[in-house]
Amino acid sequence: MVIMDPRYPADALVTLGARALEAADVPPEDAELTSRALVEADRRGIASHGLLRLPLYTSALQAGGINARPAMTWVREHGATAVLDADSGLGQVAMATVTERVASIAKELGTGVVAVQNSTHYGAGAYWTERLAADGLVAVITSTTGPSVTPFGGVEKILGTNPLTIAAPSAGPGALTADMATSAGAYGKVVAARNQGEPVPEGWAVDAAGQPTTDPAEALAGALLPFGGAKGSAVAVLLEALSASLTTASYAYETEDIWANHASRMNTGHLVLAIDTAAFTSREHSERRVAELQEKVRGSAGPDGTTFAPGDIEHANAERHRSSVPLADSTVTQLVELLNSLGLPADQLVPEPVE
Structure with a gap:
């Protein structure tokens, strides 16, 4: 049985992200643009570049690493x-x-x-x-x-x-x-693996001593390949x-x-x-x-296979x-913590009912 990540209304996530960025002094138009781009990454299945990044952005905005009003x-x-x-x-x-x-x-x-x-x-x-x-x-x-x-x-x-x-x-x-x-693997995917307590694939990284590792924490301390x-x-x-x-x-x-x-x-x-x-x-x-060309690529699979362009x-x-976006539990936990730290309500982070 495959356990699917809970799904959340896409529009609510865009609003949530925008409000968090606005709380870090980002102008509303820029906040909405940035949040929409993050949610779109989650919609496309690129969670490493989605709302996982929002706590980092807000922390950097508050600390001065990112200029809220450039x-x-x-x-x-x-x-x-x-x-x-x-x-x-x-x-x-x-x-x-x-x-x-x-x-x-x-x-x-x-x-x-x-x-x-x-x-x-x-x-x-x-x-x-x-x-x-x-x-x-x-x-x-x-x-x-x-x-x-x-x-x-x-x-x-x-x-x-x-x-x-x-x-x-x-x-x-x-x-x-x-x-x-x-x-070999995106940095954000290594961060996501660490957050979720999962290993990264072999061949992705070495530890600080240059030895191959599948431990994402050791990979972040060492180097990706x-x-x-x-x-x-x-x-x-x-x-x-x-x-x-x-x-x-x-x-x-x-x-x-x-x-x-x-x-x-x-x-x-x-x-x-x-x-x-x-x-x-x-x-x-x-x-x-x-x-x-796309159709030729898709049609190149054998009788039991599938090829994607x-x-x-x-x-x-x-x-x-x-209309609804899956989010990992670890990402949701971080978002709730972020909203609480900003004094914003987390009531928009309500998953849709499982059908």
């Missing part, structure tokens, strides 16, 4: 490129600004590239790439993070989890989307460079993570690339061809959880 500025604009200084604001607020700008550039010039400095965690990357894909744009996003990953053959935390998100618009029911950490051995490590290093070297953003090894110090100004760097499909053969042609599982989760 004065974001465009510090450079040249041709199809621009640089945004996010003034240590919420990464979701920075990304909302960036995606609007990069889409405008791409629609005018065929492609746009925007780099970001002085930012913070922006949540699940697919939330942003799929907003661009819905506008007919191929989107690529990457980012620095806090130090958590050692390069292939190493022990020291030099890299971040360096997420890579790519989305191509499709004539099918969902964009062709890959959203992944370049570590890159995916794919030396090849994955090379990808992670290049993404680190692209995310930070184009601006004054910090590399992971220069950063103190807000998980360790809520007052840390991490100076996170992002890079966002958008390509207008209409600038090539046509938007209709591109989206039809992507849909054809990238993004299919997350799209199916989001559809299944359109």
Whole structure:
């Protein structure tokens, strides 16, 4: 018998998250935007980037690691490129600004590239790439993070989890989307495993002495490993460079993570690339061809198997959880503690009846 996590009304969770952020002095519009992005990650089954992060965000807002009311500025604009200084604001607020700008550039010039400095965690990357894909744009996003990953053959935390998100618009029911950490497992998943008292898979991490471990606490004290051995490590290093070297953003090894110090100004760097499909053969042609590829991938399974195109599982989760969202008990406990600490009622955290 499979025990399912309790489900909570999605709209109530968005309101709850927004109120918590507002209590930490975030303007209502920014609070609602950020909360909606977190809940969307939970809807898609990406709990590591969902409301699990809300206590961290509020603690960092209160301690000064995240600026509740940033004065974001465009510090450079040249041709199809621009640089945004996010003034240590919420990464979701920075990304909302960036995606609007990069889409405008791409629609005018065929492609746009925007780099970001002085930012913070922006949540699940697919939330942003799929907003661009819905506008007919191929989107690529990457980012620095806090130090958590050692390069292939190493022990020291030099890299971040360096997420890579790519989305191509499709004539099918969902964009062709890959959203992944370049570590063997996402940092948030390791935190979630620790919170839930569960091990992490073999090959995800080493302890502080460089020995393989499945204990998430030892993994957090040690280092995560890159995916794919030396090849994955090379990808992670290049993404680190692209995310930070184009601006004054910090590399992971220069950063103190807000998980360790809520007052840390991490100076996170992002890079966002958008390509207008209409600038090539046509938007209709591109989206039809992507849909054809998706169907070929799905149809490649044997008689007893199932093959998913990238993004299919997350799209199916989001559809299944359109109105109500599953949350792990450990996340609910943390949310209740957070609301109590902020003097907010926790009565919105009432699970729906089990059918």
